[in-house]
Amino acid sequence: MATNVPVYKLYGEHKEWLTPDMVHCESIADRSKLHDWQIKLHQHHGLIQLLYLRGGSARVGLDGQYFDMLPGRIVVVPQMCVHGFKFDPDAVGHVVTLAHPLVNKLTQDIGDTRVVPSVARIYEVGEGDDAARMTMAFASLDAEYRGGGTHRNSLMEAMLIAIFVWLSRHEPYASGDAAIEQDRGRQYFQHFCQLIEDDYARQFPVEHYARRVGITPAYLNVLCRQYVDQSPLELIHQRVVLAAKRNLVYTSMTISVVSYTLGFSDPAYFTRFFKREVGLSPKEFRRQAATLLE
Secondary structure (H helix, E strand, C coil): CCCCCCEECECCECCCCCCCCCEEEEEHHHHHHHHCCEEEEEEECCEEEEEEEEECCEEEEECCEEEEECCCEEEEECCCCCEEEEECCCCEEEEEEEEHHHHHHHHHHHCCHHHCCCCCEEEECCCCHHHHHHHHHHHHHHHHHHCCCCCHHHHHHHHHHHHHHHHHCCCCCEECHHHHHCCHHHHHHHHHHHHHHHHHHHCCCHHHHHHHHCCCHHHHHHHHHHHHCCCHHHHHHHHHHHHHHHHHHHCCCCHHHHHHHCCCCCHHHHHHHHHHHHCCCHHHHHHHHHHHCC
C-alpha cells in the first residue's frame, strides 16, 4: 500500500461526526463537484461505501485496478480499499457510507454475513424491474436520511437490507479479489477490526487480539500504524467510545449503566476514560448532543 494514500475517518473529511450516526447519504454531485468531479485515491477505516451511478459515466480505481462505468452500476467499497473516482459532470447517483457496527447489524438481521462483500465489487443493475427496485431503494434511503419522519432509522435499514439482498443474488461483473489476495497484511488487519467489533465491550488486551489473529502484538502494531497510523489500543478505545456515545445520545441509560454495559467495573474510571478520549465528560457530551439534535 502506498504510504501517501490518505485514510479518512468520515467521507473524506478530517473532522468527526457531530453525533454518532452509522449511515451517511449524499448525491454524487454533493462532494465531487467541489473537487472538479474527481475524488482522489483514498481509504476509509471502519466504513463501507456503496455508490450507485444512475446516470452519466465515471471511471473508478479499486486497489490498483481501473474500470469504466456506465449508468446502472453499483460499486461496493469495503474498508481499507484504496479507491477513487473520476466523474463526468453529468453523473447522477447516490453515495452511501455505512459504519461497520451498522453493517454487522444488517447482516445479523438478514442472517447471512456473506451478503456484504469483503472485497471491492462492481455490479450491473441493468434495466427493467431491477433498475426500478434499486433506484427506489437508494432514493428512499436518501430521502429518509435527509428527513425526520417517524421510524426513520427502521425504514433506512429496510432499504439497506433490500440493497444488500439484491447484491447477494447477483454476480459482480468486476471484483477486487485478486488485489486483496496479494495483501496478507490487510487480511490480518481486517480480522483484527472484526474481532474488535465482536468483543470491544469485554476489555480484552491487545495481546488477546493478536493471538486470535495469529500474529505477534508487535506485528499487529506495525499493521495498524501502516494502515491507519494508530495503535491497536487506540482502535479498541475508538470502538468503545463510539458505543458510549450512542448510548449517551440515543438511550436513557444512566452513566453508571453505560459504563457497566461497556465492561467498566467503576463508573468513575469510565468517566475519566471518556473525558480523556472525547474531551468532555459523559454528562457534558450528553448535554451537548441533546442541543445539537434539537
